[in-house]
Amino acid sequence: MSTSSVSVLDRARTRVLAEGQGLEEADILEVLRLPDEDIPAALQLAHEVRMRWCGPEVEVEGIVSLKTGGCPEDCHFCSQSGLFSSPVRSVWLDIPSLVKAAQQTAATGASEFCIVAAVRGPDAKLMQQMRDGVKAIKEAVDINVAASLGMLSQEQVDDLVDMGIHRYNHNLETCRSYFPNVVTTHSWEERWGTLKMVRDSGMEVCCGGIIGLGETLEQRAEFAAQLAELQPDEVPLNFLNPRPGTPLGDQPVMDPKDALRAIAAFRLALPRTILRYAGGREITLGDLGTREGLLGGINAVIVGNYLTTLGRPATSDLDLLAELKMPVKALSATL
Template sequence: MTTVHTVLDDAERIVLDEGTPLDVERVLAVLELPDDAVADALDLAHRVRMRWCGAEVEVESIISVKTGGCPEDCHFCSQSGLFVSPVRAARLDIAELVEAAKQTAKTGASEFCIVAAVRGPDERLMSQVEAGIAAIHAEVDIDIACSLGMLTREQAERLASWGVHRYNHNLETARSFFPTVVTTHTWEERQQTLTTVADVGMQVCCGGILGMGEGLRQRAEFATELAAVNPHEVPLNFFDPRPGTPFAHLAVLPATDALRAIAAFRLALPRTTLRFAGGREITLGDLGARQGILGGINAIIVGNYLTTLGRPAESDLDLLAELKMPVKALDAAI
């Protein structure tokens, strides 16, 4: 009979001592731990993070250059043009983009991510992004990431040549659950973009959303599928129901389940940057930010998200200072 003692002792030996990710069955066992074992799982996840990643926390801000009007039907997303939601299509100009990058740098963030709600970038968007990156680099010392949907190899090569060091394209959920979440493109199409991104030398940022109705086994599958992509960074989002979307009726993930997942994903991804992203405020509240940072999280998106409000940047930075977790400096290699 598998016990809490066995699950965590095995994880400590495999992950903490050896640096080897947990397989799907062991990740599932962590996700099935009883509530009174969650604190011990988070403690182990924190020790894994400190050993294999260090104490530094990477801070990032994101901004959308094109909001709404997306042709895809991601059932969680209020930016889809196929759903009736409060989000309306809008675009930022270059001056607004540069100002946002400046404000991001003032928070101490080392990365600024340019996002667009599209299936993939057309030439107009690519040209806007190129001009925006050049303008930001001329005025702001900050790393630039992008999230522009599915890419061709030629588009990925261009982004890399403009100095984009990291590209975000989320798998969103387990391969087995993906058709329940999206029908206008496939999990495999997303995976191909990630392969292309890695091939051209950009860092891979790939995560997803927990709490969209997937089972615990599918959650475990997702963690190990992400590990197989070998991402530099995994943003963990927690489902936040958006009005007008097909998933608007789903409940918010219970906080204890979210904390269990943070520990499990750290144990599946011991050497990866694990980033707090959307939904943590509604799922975990202020206490959850502390528990996550002391439970395996080593990166944060500060400020607001694409269509939802986040915590004030100052709150997260004050917490990091209180916990004596240094903010990662700008990557000198970029």
């Protein structure tokens, strides 16, 4: 092991593992720069941190799109933007289908079900659809309901609280300095404002992003540090899966070793946070890398398919968790 990596991992062992404080930006960057031979040591330390500060349980979540496609925003990675030539058509999901998806998610043992809509922010129609859908889900199945509906007003935040939404997802996607290269139709600060309102409302905050958008390692470290400042309850970690017809459609898939370095770095930056495997892990890491990440700081997974891309079968993830002797967090443990 190199001298510099011994130094950063030793610092992390004291600060993060022993004291429960996340690494600061300069040290996060050092972890992201670790040589290949030091990746196993970083993942092992990240796993120890996860076990100490989060415990052995893995939170399982399913997601469904209430409103797909036709979004007016220009997020360069997203095939749901109506501004690109991506082959995703605008579709609304009816309430019975929403309830069925929640029941199927609960049947996997999941404790979280997230309703997602491809919008800048919800209009009156979408908020009413949410109210009707959440009511129907709660009458039919015992599961926490989360939502991801874009940027919110204070009134909409209050409405979601009244509906009984458990957790709100709104990803920052990338660091503040790189955001204008990825989105131009709204600002990073607008997203941050929504997240602060959600935090103040008492809903749990779910906020992560996508690694491999073309950002530098310095910007990747900046992003992790900004997430640590926000202190979200959950950070979904996506890896870019380039979508045809989007501005990032020709971006190369991230090197799996860089992805593993990022998993370790984000865990060491966020020792007490739910760190969730999300989109792109299948194409970036494959089965072996997925296993390494679960043994390197990840303690939550989205099972089944994502919004516009296919994931692993839920049974594959659940079988892997059983093989690794990682218990699925029960609903009662999240209440």
